[in-house]
Amino acid sequence: MAARxxxxxxxxxxxxxxxxxxxxxxxxxxxxLWVSAGRVGIGALGSWVVLVxxxxxxxxxxxxxxxxxxxxxxxxxxxxxxxxxxxxxxxxGVAAIVNAMTPxxxxxxxxxxxxxxxxxxxxxxxxxxxxxxxxxxxxxxxxAGGATEVWAIGACLLATVCYATGLNxxxxxxxxxxxxxxxxxxxxxxxxxxxxxxxxxxMPAITHGETWFALLGIALLSTTFAFQxxxxxxxxIGATNFSIVTFIAPLSAIVLGMTLLGETILPIHFVGxxxxxxxxxxxxxxxxxxxxxxxx
Numbered sequence: 633m634a635a636r637x638x639x640x641x642x643x644x645x646x647x648x649x650x651x652x653x654x655x656x657x658x659x660x661x662x663x664x665l666w667v668s669a670g671r672v673g674i675g676a677l678g679s680w681v682v683l684v685x686x687x688x689x690x691x692x693x694x695x696x697x698x699x700x701x702x703x704x705x706x707x708x709x710x711x712x713x714x715x716x717x718x719x720x721x722x723x724x725g726v727a728a729i730v731n732a733m734t735p736x737x738x739x740x741x742x743x744x745x746x747x748x749x750x751x752x753x754x755x756x757x758x759x760x761x762x763x764x765x766x767x768x769x770x771x772x773x774x775x776a777g778g779a780t781e782v783w784a785i786g787a788c789l790l791a792t793v794c795y796a797t798g799l800n801x802x803x804x805x806x807x808x809x810x811x812x813x814x815x816x817x818x819x820x821x822x823x824x825x826x827x828x829x830x831x832x833x834x835m836p837a838i839t840h841g842e843t844w845f846a847l848l849g850i851a852l853l854s855t856t857f858a859f860q861x862x863x864x865x866x867x868x869i870g871a872t873n874f875s876i877v878t879f880i881a882p883l884s885a886i887v888l889g890m891t892l893l894g895e896t897i898l899p900i901h902f903v904g905x906x907x908x909x910x911x912x913x914x915x916x917x918x919x920x921x922x923x924x925x926x927x928x
Contacts, residue, residue: 649884669825676818678856704821707798711791728885730788736762758914765907810863
Protein backbone atom coordinates (compact mmCIF):
# COMPACT_ATOMS: atom_id res chain seq x y z
CA MET A 633 0.00 0.00 0.00
CA ALA A 634 1.07 3.60 -0.59
CA ALA A 635 1.92 5.81 2.37
CA ARG A 636 -1.34 7.75 2.02
CA UNK A 637 -3.31 4.49 2.14
CA UNK A 638 -1.54 3.48 5.35
CA UNK A 639 -2.46 6.87 6.78
CA UNK A 640 -6.18 6.35 6.07
CA UNK A 641 -6.16 2.76 7.35
CA UNK A 642 -4.54 3.77 10.64
CA UNK A 643 -6.83 6.79 10.95
CA UNK A 644 -9.97 4.69 10.38
CA UNK A 645 -8.84 2.10 12.92
CA UNK A 646 -8.22 4.83 15.48
CA UNK A 647 -11.58 6.50 14.78
CA UNK A 648 -13.53 3.24 15.05
CA UNK A 649 -11.67 2.44 18.26
CA UNK A 650 -12.77 5.83 19.59
CA UNK A 651 -16.41 4.90 18.94
CA UNK A 652 -16.24 2.56 21.94
CA UNK A 653 -15.08 5.48 24.08
CA UNK A 654 -18.01 7.54 22.79
CA UNK A 655 -20.41 4.67 23.60
CA UNK A 656 -19.11 4.47 27.16
CA UNK A 657 -19.82 8.18 27.63
CA UNK A 658 -23.23 8.10 25.94
CA UNK A 659 -24.69 5.26 27.99
CA UNK A 660 -24.29 7.37 31.13
CA UNK A 661 -27.29 9.44 29.99
CA UNK A 662 -28.89 7.61 27.07
CA UNK A 663 -30.35 4.17 26.60
CA UNK A 664 -28.66 1.94 24.00
CA LEU A 665 -31.48 2.42 21.48
CA TRP A 666 -31.11 6.19 21.65
CA VAL A 667 -27.33 5.82 21.27
CA SER A 668 -28.02 3.88 18.08
CA ALA A 669 -30.71 6.34 16.92
CA GLY A 670 -28.47 9.35 17.56
CA ARG A 671 -25.47 7.81 15.85
CA VAL A 672 -27.32 6.51 12.79
CA GLY A 673 -29.72 9.45 12.49
CA ILE A 674 -27.11 12.21 12.71
CA GLY A 675 -24.72 10.08 10.67
CA ALA A 676 -27.38 9.87 7.94
CA LEU A 677 -27.84 13.65 7.96
CA GLY A 678 -24.10 14.07 7.50
CA SER A 679 -24.17 11.62 4.60
CA TRP A 680 -27.00 13.59 2.97
CA VAL A 681 -24.80 16.69 3.09
CA VAL A 682 -22.05 14.76 1.28
CA LEU A 683 -24.54 13.34 -1.23
CA VAL A 684 -25.98 16.76 -2.09
CA UNK A 685 -22.51 18.37 -2.24
CA UNK A 686 -21.28 15.70 -4.67
CA UNK A 687 -24.53 15.81 -6.69
CA UNK A 688 -25.14 12.09 -6.56
CA UNK A 689 -28.44 10.77 -7.83
CA UNK A 690 -30.76 8.55 -5.82
CA UNK A 691 -32.08 5.27 -7.28
CA UNK A 692 -35.31 5.57 -9.23
CA UNK A 693 -36.54 2.06 -8.41
CA UNK A 694 -38.81 2.31 -5.38
CA UNK A 695 -38.22 -1.34 -4.45
CA UNK A 696 -34.58 -0.68 -3.65
CA UNK A 697 -35.52 1.48 -0.65
CA UNK A 698 -37.06 -1.49 1.13
CA UNK A 699 -33.73 -3.27 0.77
CA UNK A 700 -31.90 -0.19 2.04
CA UNK A 701 -34.15 -0.14 5.12
CA UNK A 702 -33.31 -3.78 5.85
CA UNK A 703 -29.61 -3.23 5.17
CA UNK A 704 -29.56 -0.24 7.54
CA UNK A 705 -31.34 -2.27 10.22
CA UNK A 706 -28.78 -5.09 9.97
CA UNK A 707 -25.62 -3.05 9.49
CA UNK A 708 -26.32 -0.07 11.75
CA UNK A 709 -29.46 0.01 13.91
CA UNK A 710 -29.11 -3.33 15.70
CA UNK A 711 -25.30 -3.57 16.16
CA UNK A 712 -25.01 0.10 17.12
CA UNK A 713 -27.47 -0.62 19.95
CA UNK A 714 -25.93 -3.93 21.02
CA UNK A 715 -22.46 -2.48 21.62
CA UNK A 716 -23.50 0.33 24.00
CA UNK A 717 -25.88 -2.12 25.69
CA UNK A 718 -22.95 -4.46 26.34
CA UNK A 719 -20.63 -1.63 27.39
CA UNK A 720 -22.79 -1.02 30.45
CA UNK A 721 -21.07 -4.20 31.71
CA UNK A 722 -17.82 -4.33 29.71
CA UNK A 723 -14.74 -2.15 29.36
CA UNK A 724 -14.47 -0.36 26.01
CA GLY A 725 -11.36 -2.33 25.10
CA VAL A 726 -13.03 -5.70 25.69
CA ALA A 727 -16.00 -4.74 23.50
CA ALA A 728 -13.60 -3.60 20.79
CA ILE A 729 -11.68 -6.88 21.00
CA VAL A 730 -14.90 -8.83 20.44
CA ASN A 731 -15.72 -6.49 17.55
CA ALA A 732 -12.55 -7.76 15.88
CA MET A 733 -14.45 -11.04 15.43
CA THR A 734 -16.37 -9.44 12.53
CA PRO A 735 -14.16 -10.90 9.74
CA UNK A 736 -14.40 -14.29 11.46
CA UNK A 737 -18.20 -14.27 11.70
CA UNK A 738 -18.27 -13.00 8.10
CA UNK A 739 -16.49 -16.18 6.99
CA UNK A 740 -19.18 -18.26 8.73
CA UNK A 741 -22.11 -16.30 7.32
CA UNK A 742 -20.58 -16.29 3.82
CA UNK A 743 -20.25 -20.07 3.95
CA UNK A 744 -24.03 -20.46 4.18
CA UNK A 745 -25.06 -17.36 2.21
CA UNK A 746 -26.44 -18.10 -1.29
CA UNK A 747 -23.59 -17.35 -3.68
CA UNK A 748 -21.32 -16.49 -0.76
CA UNK A 749 -17.60 -17.16 -0.59
CA UNK A 750 -16.75 -20.68 0.57
CA UNK A 751 -14.30 -21.16 3.43
CA UNK A 752 -10.83 -22.58 2.78
CA UNK A 753 -8.93 -24.66 5.32
CA UNK A 754 -6.96 -21.57 6.40
CA UNK A 755 -10.14 -19.60 6.98
CA UNK A 756 -11.60 -22.53 8.93
CA UNK A 757 -8.53 -22.57 11.19
CA UNK A 758 -8.93 -18.82 11.59
CA UNK A 759 -12.56 -19.24 12.68
CA UNK A 760 -11.60 -21.82 15.31
CA UNK A 761 -8.74 -19.65 16.63
CA UNK A 762 -11.02 -16.63 16.78
CA UNK A 763 -13.67 -18.40 18.80
CA UNK A 764 -11.04 -19.80 21.16
CA UNK A 765 -9.97 -16.19 21.74
CA UNK A 766 -13.59 -15.17 22.38
CA UNK A 767 -14.00 -17.96 24.92
CA UNK A 768 -10.81 -16.87 26.68
CA UNK A 769 -12.30 -13.38 26.99
CA UNK A 770 -15.22 -14.79 28.98
CA UNK A 771 -13.05 -16.73 31.46
CA UNK A 772 -12.64 -13.91 34.03
CA UNK A 773 -16.42 -13.41 34.13
CA UNK A 774 -17.10 -17.15 34.38
CA UNK A 775 -14.59 -17.56 37.23
CA ALA A 776 -16.16 -14.62 39.08
CA GLY A 777 -19.68 -15.87 38.45
CA GLY A 778 -20.44 -12.77 36.40
CA ALA A 779 -23.23 -13.98 34.12
CA THR A 780 -24.00 -10.41 33.07
CA GLU A 781 -20.54 -9.89 31.60
CA VAL A 782 -20.75 -13.20 29.71
CA TRP A 783 -24.12 -12.09 28.34
CA ALA A 784 -22.58 -8.75 27.30
CA ILE A 785 -19.82 -10.50 25.36
CA GLY A 786 -22.52 -12.59 23.69
CA ALA A 787 -24.32 -9.37 22.69
CA CYS A 788 -21.10 -8.10 21.10
CA LEU A 789 -20.74 -11.36 19.18
CA LEU A 790 -24.34 -11.02 17.97
CA ALA A 791 -23.48 -7.53 16.72
CA THR A 792 -20.62 -8.97 14.64
CA VAL A 793 -23.07 -11.48 13.14
CA CYS A 794 -25.28 -8.53 12.17
CA TYR A 795 -22.30 -6.84 10.52
CA ALA A 796 -21.43 -10.07 8.69
CA THR A 797 -25.00 -10.53 7.46
CA GLY A 798 -25.15 -6.91 6.33
CA LEU A 799 -21.86 -7.25 4.42
CA ASN A 800 -23.15 -10.28 2.54
CA UNK A 801 -26.51 -8.63 1.89
CA UNK A 802 -24.77 -5.50 0.59
CA UNK A 803 -23.08 -7.47 -2.19
CA UNK A 804 -26.23 -7.26 -4.29
CA UNK A 805 -25.78 -3.47 -4.36
CA UNK A 806 -22.17 -3.52 -5.58
CA UNK A 807 -23.27 -1.54 -8.65
CA UNK A 808 -24.57 1.34 -6.51
CA UNK A 809 -22.47 4.43 -5.85
CA UNK A 810 -20.88 4.14 -2.37
CA UNK A 811 -22.11 7.54 -1.21
CA UNK A 812 -25.67 6.74 -2.29
CA UNK A 813 -25.49 3.29 -0.68
CA UNK A 814 -24.21 4.63 2.65
CA UNK A 815 -26.74 7.48 2.69
CA UNK A 816 -29.76 5.31 1.89
CA UNK A 817 -28.77 2.54 4.30
CA UNK A 818 -28.03 4.99 7.12
CA UNK A 819 -31.34 6.76 6.48
CA UNK A 820 -33.29 3.49 6.62
CA UNK A 821 -31.43 2.44 9.75
CA UNK A 822 -31.97 5.84 11.33
CA UNK A 823 -35.74 5.74 10.78
CA UNK A 824 -35.91 2.26 12.34
CA UNK A 825 -33.69 3.29 15.27
CA UNK A 826 -35.73 6.40 16.12
CA UNK A 827 -39.01 4.47 16.05
CA UNK A 828 -37.59 1.72 18.28
CA UNK A 829 -36.00 4.22 20.68
CA UNK A 830 -39.17 6.28 21.13
CA UNK A 831 -41.27 3.15 21.59
CA UNK A 832 -38.94 1.51 24.10
CA UNK A 833 -37.08 4.30 25.92
CA UNK A 834 -39.29 7.38 25.51
CA MET A 835 -38.01 10.91 25.02
CA PRO A 836 -34.24 11.26 25.60
CA ALA A 837 -32.77 13.87 27.92
CA ILE A 838 -29.20 15.12 27.56
CA THR A 839 -27.91 17.40 30.31
CA HIS A 840 -24.12 17.13 30.02
CA GLY A 841 -21.90 18.72 27.39
CA GLU A 842 -19.70 15.63 27.16
CA THR A 843 -22.73 13.62 26.02
CA TRP A 844 -23.32 16.00 23.11
CA PHE A 845 -19.62 15.87 22.28
CA ALA A 846 -19.65 12.06 22.26
CA LEU A 847 -22.87 11.95 20.21
CA LEU A 848 -21.55 14.27 17.53
CA GLY A 849 -18.21 12.47 17.56
CA ILE A 850 -19.68 9.01 17.07
CA ALA A 851 -22.21 10.23 14.49
CA LEU A 852 -20.17 12.59 12.33
CA LEU A 853 -16.64 11.23 12.86
CA SER A 854 -17.11 7.48 13.45
CA THR A 855 -20.09 7.16 11.08
CA THR A 856 -20.46 9.82 8.37
CA PHE A 857 -16.76 10.55 7.84
CA ALA A 858 -15.49 7.01 8.47
CA PHE A 859 -17.95 5.30 6.14
CA GLN A 860 -17.37 7.84 3.36
CA UNK A 861 -13.62 7.17 3.62
CA UNK A 862 -14.15 3.40 3.84
CA UNK A 863 -16.26 3.18 0.69
CA UNK A 864 -13.62 5.11 -1.25
CA UNK A 865 -10.58 3.35 0.22
CA UNK A 866 -11.88 -0.22 -0.05
CA UNK A 867 -11.95 -0.43 -3.89
CA UNK A 868 -8.42 1.04 -4.06
CA ILE A 869 -6.58 -1.18 -1.58
CA GLY A 870 -8.81 -4.27 -1.49
CA ALA A 871 -10.54 -6.08 1.35
CA THR A 872 -7.38 -7.88 2.50
CA ASN A 873 -5.37 -4.71 3.09
CA PHE A 874 -8.40 -2.97 4.54
CA SER A 875 -8.76 -5.73 7.16
CA ILE A 876 -5.73 -4.22 8.96
CA VAL A 877 -8.24 -1.75 10.43
CA THR A 878 -9.54 -4.65 12.51
CA PHE A 879 -6.20 -4.89 14.33
CA ILE A 880 -5.93 -1.16 15.01
CA ALA A 881 -9.42 -0.46 16.43
CA PRO A 882 -9.07 -2.63 19.60
CA LEU A 883 -5.67 -1.11 20.39
CA SER A 884 -7.13 2.37 19.98
CA ALA A 885 -10.11 1.52 22.21
CA ILE A 886 -7.90 0.00 24.92
CA VAL A 887 -5.56 3.01 25.04
CA LEU A 888 -8.43 5.52 25.08
CA GLY A 889 -10.42 3.55 27.66
CA MET A 890 -7.48 3.20 30.02
CA THR A 891 -6.24 6.79 29.72
CA LEU A 892 -9.54 8.70 29.58
CA LEU A 893 -11.98 6.44 31.45
CA GLY A 894 -9.63 4.67 33.85
CA GLU A 895 -10.75 1.24 32.62
CA THR A 896 -8.82 -1.90 33.53
CA ILE A 897 -7.87 -4.54 30.98
CA LEU A 898 -6.73 -7.86 32.45
CA PRO A 899 -3.76 -9.81 31.02
CA ILE A 900 -6.11 -12.64 30.01
CA HIS A 901 -8.03 -10.19 27.82
CA PHE A 902 -4.84 -9.67 25.81
CA VAL A 903 -4.51 -13.46 25.49
CA GLY A 904 -8.03 -13.57 24.09
CA UNK A 905 -7.18 -10.73 21.72
CA UNK A 906 -4.11 -12.67 20.59
CA UNK A 907 -6.30 -15.67 19.76
CA UNK A 908 -8.64 -13.50 17.70
CA UNK A 909 -5.72 -11.82 15.92
CA UNK A 910 -4.21 -15.22 15.06
CA UNK A 911 -7.57 -16.15 13.59
CA UNK A 912 -7.58 -12.96 11.54
CA UNK A 913 -4.09 -13.71 10.24
CA UNK A 914 -5.22 -17.14 9.01
CA UNK A 915 -8.31 -15.64 7.38
CA UNK A 916 -6.13 -13.00 5.73
CA UNK A 917 -3.73 -15.74 4.61
CA UNK A 918 -0.83 -13.58 3.50
CA UNK A 919 1.61 -14.54 6.26
CA UNK A 920 0.86 -18.26 5.86
CA UNK A 921 1.44 -18.04 2.09
CA UNK A 922 4.73 -16.20 2.60
CA UNK A 923 5.91 -18.85 5.06
CA UNK A 924 5.06 -21.54 2.53
CA UNK A 925 7.05 -19.78 -0.20
CA UNK A 926 9.97 -19.29 2.19
CA UNK A 927 10.01 -23.03 2.96
CA UNK A 928 9.79 -23.89 -0.74
